[in-house]
Amino acid sequence: MRIAQVISAADAATLRAELAAADWQDGRVSAGSQAATVKRNRQLPAGPLAQRVQTQVLAALERQPLFLSAALPLRIFPPHINRYGVGEHYGDHVDSAVRLLANGTRLRTDLSATLFLSEPEDYDGGELIVEQGNGIKLAAGDLVLYPATQVHRVTPVTRGERLAAFFWVQSLVRSNEQRRLLFELDMSILALRQRLGEDEETLRLMAVYHQLLQQWSQT
Ligand code: NI
Secondary structure (H helix, E strand, O other), rough: EEEOOOOHHHHHHHHHHHHHHHOOOHHHHHHHHHHHHEEEEEOOOOOHHHHHHHHHHHHOOOOOHHHHHHHHHEEEEEOEEEEEEEEEEEEEEOOOOOEOOOOOOOEEEEEEEEEEOOHHEHHHHHHHEEEOOOOEOOOOOOOEEEHHHHHHEEEEEEEEEEEEEEEEEEEEEOOHHHHHHHHHHHHHHHEEEEEEEEEEHHHHHHHHHHHHHHHHHHO
């Protein structure tokens, strides 16, 4: 699932300029033991800049109706920033099913997300590949969401550098299939309301949507 312009291209450019001056740490600090053996990239360490980026990205997500409908977020792991220079990559791995948050609570990683910050023409390679799918390389500010249990990798960067924010979502609806059905229903109701205006049938469909969400959500 791709969501265009979660942040604007201009905001992404401003972030890139700020990140150019940052210090970076080895990306393996946040990887599990299998992932650490295949991870070769750098990560923005905790600090004022990282915190500001987190606040900005989280606020943008809260304003993004497509993201809210597709992910049905209960909790979002604060976004981290990574950087792949020439020769850096991240081999096949799965993300840990549960992550520890700074406040000591745990988050189940139902969805993985990458928010691209570099423009695709500014680097070669650096494609995200989920399972056997095609390489994903989106415009700066665009987001891709995929089930965290899927095997994925980032191919080696061969020119330029790739900056991205990544995070995980614990969804109200744990099942990928149920979440996908709710998203399709929500989008169809939205289209019907735009075409037909408010009427009794669309209201009934909305009631069905909310009853299903109530049945299937876990808080
Ligand atoms: Ni991953």
